[in-house]
Amino acid sequence: MLEIRNLHVKLAEEDKAIIRGLDLVVPKGEVHAIMGPNGSGKSTLAYVLAGRDDYEVTDGDILWNGESILEMEPDERAAKGVFLAFQYPMEIPGVAGLTFLRTAVNALRKKRGQPELTTPAFLKLVKEKGGELNIDVEMLKRPVNVGFSGGEKKRSEILQMALLEPTLCVMDETDSGLDIDALRIVADGVNKLRSPDRAMLVITHYQRLLNHIVPDKVHVLARGRIQRTGGKELALELEKSGYAEYADKAA
């Protein structure tokens, strides 16, 4: 279970509070959506969960399976099962996708006390999971994300998620930049990973993605805290009314 208690976050470099008293609980087996206007702190929340050091937590706590992760380095969090699918996946020129994936998979297996995968076993796994996401192994021989289209980058993120077997999946605007076909492939990939052992947090600006990844709960994040929580129908309501109601209060 993910528990976020009274979280306060500011930028590390300046005194600008972005998240101001956020409380959130996502039990295992559930998918929660976070929606909100631009600048409400959605991406900040995603990065803080993954441990990016551009942000400073000034108050509150984040617990994953009852254990605070705030003091953990990003790779330790990954070993504990935390995974962030980036809104803008990064390009790493000069490092082949397969090398990157294998390094990550084996680093995590080592930390989790599992034996490292042999090259044939790894390739078999990549072919299987990649096939489901329409990712050809040839594409992974190229440098990580370099020259990939927006859709390819997002599918590549979900492939990483499938290979690294996280238990807390955070997806930051995974739908941005996707056409309807790519959206369906990505959503199918995510839905395959739904399981009673896994908690998922889907961050999105639009309701569209939630037609494909149907959430158990929808939270509205605005002005640095959860303003409202409801069922999946809340997303439809927001789609109609927009975020004006929440933005107005901020003004």
Next chain:
Amino acid sequence: MNVAVTKTRAEQALLQGFEQVAGVLPGAVWVRAAREKALGAVEALGLPHRRVEEWKYTDLRAALKEAFPPAVASAGKVAEPPSPEALAAAIGPELATMAAIRVMIRNGRFAGIDGAARLPAGVVLAPLAEALSGRTDEALESAFAVEVDAARQPVIALNTAYATDGVRLAVSPGVEITEPVHVVFLADASGPLAVTTRNVIDIGPGAKVTIVESHAGAAGVALQANTVTQINVGDGARVAHLKVIAEGERALHLGSSLVKLGADATYRAFELTAGVGLARNETMLSYLGENTAADVSGMALGRGSAHIDTTLTIDHVAPACESRELFKYVLDGEARGIFQGKVIVRPDAQKSDGKQMAQALMLSEAVEFDSKPELEIYADDVVCGHGSTVAEIEPDLVFYCRSRGIPLEEARALLIDSFIGEALEKVEDETLREAFAAVARRWLEA
């Protein structure tokens, strides 16, 4: 500039020491004359210092505090080759066991050739000491007695004066040597030593050859190495020329490549410098025929107080030639990297196409990188460009890797690999590329 300057202790030793060893340096009468003439050039201006523009960042006069005793070698006297284990330890198991025609030069003395029987007809491969003492070889004579501008190139003059051995390689027109010719320069004397080696190579028209030089030292040996490789590439010939410079932290390495290219030829040079105290790697390349393509690239890895200077003079004399240079520096500790890349396009060299890039990755805040590109263009229909970048490891990329479970050190190593990967790609032969990658990786992991 002709300023009377008091000779330093090292300069005096270099000038006065010659007489003591001249009798045991190899060569016929003409060689002795060339040596004396070269020494005269050194005497006229002394060692280069920071007020000589080309040596602004590498003050050799200041760096060479004392001249180590020079190695000597006479024709016909063969040194013991190292054991296979010692060779693997010195140059890395990949290069030590690679299929090659392998020439050993140990502490400046010839120590045997492996695989000479596999050389095709039309190839002369001999120890330089033997060639200098043997029958007439006009190409060798004109190369060895090369006229140098002593003000700029006293290092080559010094090499002519003191060279003991190396290889003489001459490949007849149209001949292909399928295995690399691998020349190993191993310095593992018990005490400080100045080793001066010279390779004189002529590749005939249409011939195809790969030359690999390994410059290695036993751990902790104080060394002053001066090595010159002269290559004449005939029309339509294809030559790959690769070097590993890794003689250890107590080594001062002065390396020069003098390259002359004919028409329709291909020349691909790659230098990996990993683990030296001070290195000055100089390449002077001239295009003397049309439609030739050359790539001079490399990688410099420095930590501690390493000082690595790459100085290139790429001279487009003939038209319609292509030049490419890519150098990548990884600098840690208080290391200093220098890149000087001069591209000259002569008035007749229309349709010249030159591109140059030097990039440094800084792993500590105390490092320094000096990059000085120079374009001298006298023709009007040319495409020439250069660039230079200095960067640290991108924190966002480190975070991305770590968020995937890759620990900090491994993430940094992966990103350093990604930085140097583009340079390594310049090595076309896969076996050699992997061997060079292994040398780099061992340095990075040390």
